[in-house]
Amino acid sequence: MDLDSAGAKISMTRTREAELASSELGSQAHTAHGNPRRRLRVLIVALNYAPEITGNAPYTAGLATGLSDRGHQVRVLTGLPHYPQWRLAPGYEDREVHRREFIDSVPVSRLRHHIPTPPTGRGRIRMEASFGGRVAVTRWPSHDVLVCPVPGLLPTGLCVGRTKYRRRHAPVVTWVQDLYSLGVVETGFLSGRPARLTGALEGQILRNSDAVVAIHDSFKSHIVNNLGVRADAVEVIRNWTHLRPTELSDRNATRSRFGWRNDELIVLHAGNMGVKQGLENVVATAQLAAASHANVRFVLLGDGNQRSHLEQLGAGIPTLQFIRPLPTDDFRSAMAAADILLVNDRPGVGAMSMPSKLTSYFTTGNPVVAATEACSTTAYELAATGAGMVVPPDDPRALLDTLTRLAANGALRDTLARAGRQYSATVLSANHAIDRFETLLTRLTFQRNSAAQASKGTFHQ
Structure with a gap:
């Protein structure tokens, strides 16, 4: 199987080598033009x-x-x-x-x-x-x-x-x-x-x-x-950040399209539903919210090898919603229309990867809450950005309490959201x-x- 296409061979001349050498190989590979x-x-x-x-x-x-x-x-x-x-x-x-x-x-x-x-x-x-x-x-x-x-x-x-x-x-x-x-x-x-x-x-x-x-x-x-x-x-x-910041022209209409009331707190987790996400914690937190009549809706947006298991586990919980993967524009709109964006890690997981969702979350103008180990890469990133809060993993009560406190503190939510957008625009370019x-x-x-x-x-x- 040949993947080559016709094309002229490119050779580096001594003049070009000198140009690269004089730039110490660490400068931009572009000319002024x-x-x-x-x-x-x-x-x-x-x-x-x-x-x-x-x-x-x-x-x-x-x-x-x-x-x-x-x-x-x-x-x-x-x-x-x-x-x-x-x-x-x-x-x-x-x-x-x-x-x-x-x-x-x-x-x-x-x-x-x-x-x-x-x-x-x-x-x-x-x-x-x-x-x-x-x-x-x-x-x-x-x-x-x-x-x-x-x-x-x-x-x-x-x-x-x-x-x-x-x-x-x-x-x-x-x-x-x-x-x-x-x-x-x-x-x-x-x-x-x-x-x-x-x-x-x-x-x-x-x-x-x-x-x-x-x-x-x-x-x-x-x-x-x-x-x-x-x-x-x-x-x-x-x-x-591979998604552009989203400014919703009608946030209420967007929420209505997803079945979200304007008076409820929407906590959204977007992305993969796999083993390392440990989303059973979110299902348990939604169940706790329903039992305590908290005005919170947990939304799991995406797909993954644990989705069917989570749907069975969460069947009948009124404060829990599953949404299939969305086209890019709808995906951005859903994150922007939510109130708080969620990262959840299985206990003991945290150093092996950096959740790609964070780079998207920071563009939305919404604060982030992460249920993760204090020593995890996610916790390190949120501390560096000032864009969110960290709670222990697999502790539904701690997660629900943090979410409800944050929902009641508009000034803190705005501060966290601004920090995320600023970090996205500068560091994550x-x-x-x-x-x-x-x-x-x-x-x-x-x-x-x-x-x-x-x-x-x-x-x-």
Whole structure:
């Protein structure tokens, strides 16, 4: 299977090398006129991609589109859209092993793979292995640099292994969105020797990457201190806000469309309904609210492998509502029309990942409440932003009390909401993140080409 398209080969002249060297490889890869100084050929190999709207797919697609908009040649090799519902998305039911399409002008090649239903631990391993196996035997387009987001770890490991066996290989950047070595322990999937082997595999993959991008400082700390990756090989580039701030022209009408009364407190959790979210806590809190006649409605918006279980658990609770995944504009409107946005983590979970929903929440002008461990990445982020409050996980009474106190304090809600929007506009800028990626990819490519030129010169002497 050939993913290459016709195109002229790009070579770096000595003049261009001098320009890059004089910029110390850390400056913008754009000229004053906004044109790229060198057109990079970027290959992204990712299990998840658009049209998935949750998880790491929006960031992978955003990076691809952002680099393409800056004039770089970007190609994407990805899997089939299936997350978070763990079912094949409509329109992708054909049995083609290899499918091509364009998304936002970026060429996307999709490889068929196993989709576990329900997504058990073994099923997810099989999915990553099946996608990784197809990636390993597929012919890749010519590229200057390879970017591999994690999840999935197994496809990334196969990409690193395949690349390193080449005599002159392109640099590999592993983009860590989840830490498997923590995740298998925090979710209870593995313990003991199997968990240690997972950590050893993750460390081996990251140490053999040319660079590692971590989405949070706490991730970098674990990658360096526990997985043995050199600190200078790890760069922190934050996930950005991929949704525009929403200003509702008629908030009451929007609430009415979702069946929400104007006099009730709407507490909304948006995104995946999986094991690590531990949303049984939200169901229990809704039940407590109903028993105490609190004027609160809990809304679980999204899908996931635990949705059916949660619906059965919450059947008959009048203060609990489930909403299926919505189109992007309706999704933004629902978050903006709510009163408080909720993050919920299973007890013991918190260091393995950074909830992607936070970057969306901060754009809405609503405060955030997180039921999570005090040492979790979510708690760290809310403390840094000043955009929300933290309560212990799996404590329905504490969660309900905090929500009702916050509902009664309009000044505090406004303060938290303003802090979230300010943080979103400054720290979580998409342009800033893509600037950082562009600089990193340019530097790695220049270093690899310089090393190849030096080796060639030594050989001819």
